[in-house]
Amino acid sequence: MTVAFTFPGQGSQSVGMGKELADSFAEARAVFDEVDEALGEKLSDVMWNGPEETLTMTANAQPALMAVSIAAIRVMQARGLDLKSKVAYVAGHSLGEYSALCAAGTFTLADTARLLRIRGNAMQAAVPAGKGAMAAIIGLEHSAVEAICQSVASLGACQIANDNGGGQLVVSGEKAAVEQAAALAKEQKALRAILLPVSAPFHSRLMAPAADAMSEALSKVQANNPIVPVVANVRAAPVTDASEIVKLLVEQVTGQVRWRETVEWFAANGVTSLYEIGSGKVLTGLVRRIDKSLAGTAVNTPADIDAALTALNA
Structure with missing residues (x-):
């Protein structure tokens, strides 16, 4: 079994997401606390209690979805998952690429949260409402x-x-x-x-001001080579060099999320199982439609984590 981890994008958020992980695992609680501290506000309160319209705001949904994904990863790692030896590739849908990069050690959790807050605000501000x-x-x-x-x-x-x-x-x-x-x-x-x-025309050339904002923000954080290759959205191919990853993240703001090609690349390069780490199961549903030879599994509850660890350690 060759495994890739995938990380969901905007639209997978829901009020209450991550609460069961926080209630069950100290490692998950520590992730939500660190994200709250990095942002200087209780994003976890919005995640768990709403209101939904506040959670859905781009500047909140992006770091919130990342936080749930990394909470699940940290719980799995605390229970023996060695990402480098068990997972061949990581990839994420749009903002999920940042979750993938955080999981693979390119960015710290605090930096990832702040980058996604900047990204969400910049994407929202790039185009006047209604245009x-x-x-x-x-x-x-x-x-x-x-x-x-x-x-x-x-x-x-x-x-x-x-x-x-x-x-x-x-x-x-x-x-x-x-x-x-x-x-x-x-x-x-x-x-x-x-x-x-x-709320805005994401991944279009109208997002150029947001791409400029992300270029500046990314230039100010430490980026490490990932411990496993990241299959980049705009390339649908694996990348391992930190400077190249940063360049592609800037391109991603105005570029196409090539998710179909990403999944097809996995299937063509020996991956047999995709685990969607985080809120919802949108990507798991897409896997079945793109290539039925791939097994897709959503991992977002304590029971899901137990089942995934059992399978990964088999």
Whole structure:
């Protein structure tokens, strides 16, 4: 069995996430305390008690999701998991790439929390409210959606932001262009083409101010080579050099999350099992749609951790 760990992105948050881990394990409580201290506020209180609209804010959801993932990792490590010997690769969806890098030792927990707070605020501030939009398009090929984006260019920026696999693509850009792209997708018999309730056009070139902010923020933190290779979002291939990782994280703000290709890369390079570490099971569901030869397992409760450790140590 060759294993990769994956880490969820925005949309996997829910009120109460991580509470069972904190109640059950001192190592998890220590992670949430350290994140609270790094941010100078009780993010854990918002995570566990809401309100949901506050947790869903980009600047909160990003460090919160990372905290749950790292809490689970620290619990597993305290119970004997040696990441370097048991896990061949790590990868994360969008903000989840930061969780993966924290797990692999590229960034400290405190630095990762602060980077994600900066990232969330910068992405939110990059585009005035109402100017940008995102739409999910289900049931068309990547090439067809790419052609649609090109055909609406006269209306403004529009590009593929996420290739999630299973025929699920997300486009992002200026509102008029994205709305027209969704309409054209319906004309081309997409199963669904719906505008998403998001606060900004993530992973589009409109995020350039946020990319600049992340370039500056990343230049101020220590980045170490990861102890296991990280399969980067914008490359869908493994990276082990810290300076290259930082460069790709800046590119990621305006670039495409190539998740389908990431999972396909795993399957083509000997990985047999993907463990999704953290809140929810979105990535585990995508695995089944992308490549049924891969086993996907979500790990976010004490029982999940026990089962995963048993399997990993078998």
